[in-house]
Each structure stands twice: as structure tokens, then as C-alpha cells.
Amino acid sequence: FILYVLLFKLKLYNCDVGWQSFQAGCYKLLSEKSDWNVAQKACQKMDANLVSIHTLPEMEFIIRNIKKDLDQVWIGLHDREMQMDFQWTDHTPVIFTFWHPYEPNNFRNTQEDCVSIGRCVQDARWDDVPCNTSLPFICKKIMCKKSLKSKP
Numbered sequence: 365f366i367l368y369v370l371l372f373k374l375k376l377y378n379c380d381v382g383w384q385s386f387q388a389g390c391y392k393l394l395s396e397k398s399d400w401n402v403a404q405k406a407c408q409k410m411d412a413n414l415v416s417i418h419t420l421p422e423m424e425f426i427i428r429n430i431k432k433d434l435d436q437v438w439i440g441l442h443d444r445e446m447q448m449d450f451q452w453t454d455h456t457p458v459i460f461t462f463w464h465p466y467e468p469n470n471f472r473n474t475q476e477d478c479v480s481i482g483r484c485v486q487d488a489r490w491d492d493v494p495c496n497t498s499l500p501f502i503c504k505k506i507m508c509k510k511s512l513k514s515k516p
């Protein structure tokens with residue numbers, strides 16, 4: 365029990381106010397609609413990146429606690445460099461995907477190079493959409509100890 369309290373305190377200690385924690389990550393929804401590039405830059409200003417997602421529990425956490433009932437939000441996945449070679453903006457490896465069955469599709473041969481969590485509330489799967497679409501977005505940063513957080 366003491367260990368649990370300790371872990372709980374550490375969690376509170378490690379995520380900044382306004383960020384929600386899950387495992388080693390801190391997550392924040394930015395509800396102001398932005399194109400994908402602006403969204404990524406806004407995350408970087410907060411020492412974060414657009415969210416990367418690596419497990420189903422992480423995906424479920426994001427749907428339940430961060431995305432909630434929003435129609436569609438940006439995540440950090442993109443194939444801007446090579447078509448259908450998707451990468452995360454935080455440079456973590458792509459080990460998990462949650463595509464809608466018909467995605468990614470570069471719909472009607474339009475360039476869809478940025479990835480959102482889908483329109484359907486029931487089926488919050490991933491869809492590639494044009495990067496200039498305006499959507500709310502989710503930033504993520506990895507927890508680190510306060511002492512490591514200060515900038516040079």
C-alpha cells in the first residue's frame with residue numbers, strides 16, 4: 365500500500381498540471397483546431413510531440429480520457445517522407461497500428477499524409493487525411509524527473 369501511494373505521488377509529481385499520465389507518458393488535448401504542422405509545432409513548444417501510440421491499452425486510455433467525444437483529432441503519425449511508410453514525430457518505432465479497415469488509403473488519390481483518430485465515435489480508428497485539415501490535437505511527452513527537466 366505504501367508503495368502504491370508512493371507511485372501515485374510520483375505520478376502527480378512527474379506530469380505537469382493540465383497533463384494526464386498513463387504509464388511513462390503525459391498527455392494533453394489541445395482543442396484549438398490546427399493543421400497538422402501547426403499542431404506538431406505547438407506540441408514542440410511544450411517540450412512534447414504529437415502523440416505516439418504503442419499499445420492497445422494506451423489507445424484505449426487516449427480514447428477514454430483524452431479524445432473523449434471529439435469527432436476527430438490529430439496524432440503524430442505521418443508518411444510525408446515516403447508514401448505508406450508511416451513514422452511518429454517523436455521518432456519512436458511504429459510497433460502498433462489501429463487503422464480503420466479501409467485505411468490508410470490516400471482517399472481518391474489525394475495526398476493524405478497525416479493521421480487522425482477517426483470520425484466515428486463508435487469506431488475511433490486511424491485514418492490518413494490531408495495535413496492541412498484543421499483538427500484538435502493531442503500532445504504527449506515522456507515523464508522525466510524534475511531535475512532533468514530544466515533547460516540549459
Ligand SMILES: [Ca+2]
Binds near residue numbers: 443447477
Ligand atoms: Ca499518404
Ligand SMILES: [Ca+2]
Binds near residue numbers: 467470471476492
Ligand atoms: Ca484516408
